[in-house]
Amino acid sequence: MSHSLNFKSEHRCFDGTVAYYSHESQCCRSSMNFAVYLPPQAKIKPVPVLYYLSGLTCTEENFTVKAGAERYAAKYGIMLVIPDTSPRNTGIVEEDETWDLGSGAGFYVDAIADPWKNHYQMYSYIVTELPEIIHHNFNVNVNKTGIFGHSMGGHGALICALRNPEKYRSVSALAPIANPINSPWGQKAFTAYLGKNKDHWYDYDASQLVKKNQLNYPILIDQGLDDPFYQQKQLLPEKFQEVCEQVGQQLILRFHQGYDHGYFMISTFMEDHISYHALYLSD
Amino acid sequence: MSHSLNFKSEHRCFDGTVAYYSHESQCCRSSMNFAVYLPPQAKIKPVPVLYYLSGLTCTEENFTVKAGAERYAAKYGIMLVIPDTSPRNTGIVEEDETWDLGSGAGFYVDAIADPWKNHYQMYSYIVTELPEIIHHNFNVNVNKTGIFGHSMGGHGALICALRNPEKYRSVSALAPIANPINSPWGQKAFTAYLGKNKDHWYDYDASQLVKKNQLNYPILIDQGLDDPFYQQKQLLPEKFQEVCEQVGQQLILRFHQGYDHGYFMISTFMEDHISYHALYLSD
Numbered sequence: 001m002s003h004s005l006n007f008k009s010e011h012r013c014f015d016g017t018v019a020y021y022s023h024e025s026q027c028c029r030s031s032m033n034f035a036v037y038l039p040p041q042a043k044i045k046p047v048p049v050l051y052y053l054s055g056l057t058c059t060e061e062n063f064t065v066k067a068g069a070e071r072y073a074a075k076y077g078i079m080l081v082i083p084d085t086s087p088r089n090t091g092i093v094e095e096d097e098t099w100d101l102g103s104g105a106g107f108y109v110d111a112i113a114d115p116w117k118n119h120y121q122m123y124s125y126i127v128t129e130l131p132e133i134i135h136h137n138f139n140v141n142v143n144k145t146g147i148f149g150h151s152m153g154g155h156g157a158l159i160c161a162l163r164n165p166e167k168y169r170s171v172s173a174l175a176p177i178a179n180p181i182n183s184p185w186g187q188k189a190f191t192a193y194l195g196k197n198k199d200h201w202y203d204y205d206a207s208q209l210v211k212k213n214q215l216n217y218p219i220l221i222d223q224g225l226d227d228p229f230y231q232q233k234q235l236l237p238e239k240f241q242e243v244c245e246q247v248g249q250q251l252i253l254r255f256h257q258g259y260d261h262g263y264f265m266i267s268t269f270m271e272d273h274i275s276y277h278a279l280y281l282s283d
Numbered sequence: 284m285s286h287s288l289n290f291k292s293e294h295r296c297f298d299g300t301v302a303y304y305s306h307e308s309q310c311c312r313s314s315m316n317f318a319v320y321l322p323p324q325a326k327i328k329p330v331p332v333l334y335y336l337s338g339l340t341c342t343e344e345n346f347t348v349k350a351g352a353e354r355y356a357a358k359y360g361i362m363l364v365i366p367d368t369s370p371r372n373t374g375i376v377e378e379d380e381t382w383d384l385g386s387g388a389g390f391y392v393d394a395i396a397d398p399w400k401n402h403y404q405m406y407s408y409i410v411t412e413l414p415e416i417i418h419h420n421f422n423v424n425v426n427k428t429g430i431f432g433h434s435m436g437g438h439g440a441l442i443c444a445l446r447n448p449e450k451y452r453s454v455s456a457l458a459p460i461a462n463p464i465n466s467p468w469g470q471k472a473f474t475a476y477l478g479k480n481k482d483h484w485y486d487y488d489a490s491q492l493v494k495k496n497q498l499n500y501p502i503l504i505d506q507g508l509d510d511p512f513y514q515q516k517q518l519l520p521e522k523f524q525e526v527c528e529q530v531g532q533q534l535i536l537r538f539h540q541g542y543d544h545g546y547f548m549i550s551t552f553m554e555d556h557i558s559y560h561a562l563y564l565s566d
Binding site: 011013015018065066070224256263264267268 | 294295296297298301348349351353354507509539541542543545546547548550551
């Protein structure tokens, strides 16, 4: 496997560096893009790594520009890794037909259905391939890895953590799709990527996975009450909460009056999320 | 004069509100757009107002999304007002021909040359018309007004403050065009908006204006040393510093190794800028 990176650009920020890269992904058989924030501490020692998975339509850029996370990552000495939300320009005809499937909408699953299965392997990419790339190229402590995300990426973070208790030390989410098998977005994506047999869907649904595996740390979730997608029952955090209570999974689920689904909500609670991860990732 | 506003959208952020408006500007004879951040304190008392003038090509949106300023405005209880950088869709044929003149490039001057003079009256808009609109529509203390900006907007902030010591209590700038009459950008814009007679240019050049008026507070300026526009001598902060020293104007000019011209630089120093303004604007 090649670990080589194509450097695109970098910018000094809070005494560290925001940088953009692409590389050839073996599991997605495609070029993939990601961004990083390297905190100043990485110059002198291996730093913890915190993956951020973005929501529908995002690229690796939205979070770096809009979330205001660099300030806190610099404070706590944590590297941020922000992958793109899907392969792009794979040649799959349907790839750019709708905003909630294909490009920008990989849903962090390993597709098993045509025409997606040859390229849309986002679960393996996030959990296995990208961490190897990061480990090989940056000064990180792989034993200290956390993950978080927003909306579709909140779903992604939850499933990655719940399926791999040994890989991640912390997980949090902002307005996650917490029960995709019962959400219109999730049903559309899972039907396309995984086929109609719902047995395959359960492996990628946080509210199902938490029945099998519980984590020995609390999961943090924030949800705005003026979020139209929450109101339209795309996100379903109460369903996840209900199962967490049944199985004894610690969950900190906070609802916030007046907040919507966008980056103004995300930026407001960013300090809390990175502080939470720092508790579990710092020395 | 009509003070009525066309509300476009709003988002909860750090317990306050980011909101976007348009209105009919009398002095620009055009619809104008602006954004605000109303801190939570505005619900209970009149709050200070801090104007932020953006750089070339920006709209009222860039700063609200990228600067991370809301956190500090909420902390100090300061309203932010972010005007668009020019009138738009005025019907002037040349308006959208180049990125550094016309739309997105009003340069905060009152144009006196054709074809711009009928609409490009950004100086009067920023100093007089927009503050009346803000005063009429929001719970602000007009006796506590500050101004800052970036690049072209840093130039704008400096000239507004230097020409109106009675109106502004504080001024700061990030990578400002500090001596536009000697900068290629400034020369192009001033020739177009003000004509070839350089007597008119001096009224809009910070390094000239500070010879006439000094402010009884220090001016704060931050400049990245890896900023390509600084290296290309578009910005010329040393010229402004030289004149400030000659006339006894207090100036805090800080250079920062490795930082470029963009919002990653702006966001890094945002806390310092809003803290500086809070010193002069808070109770």
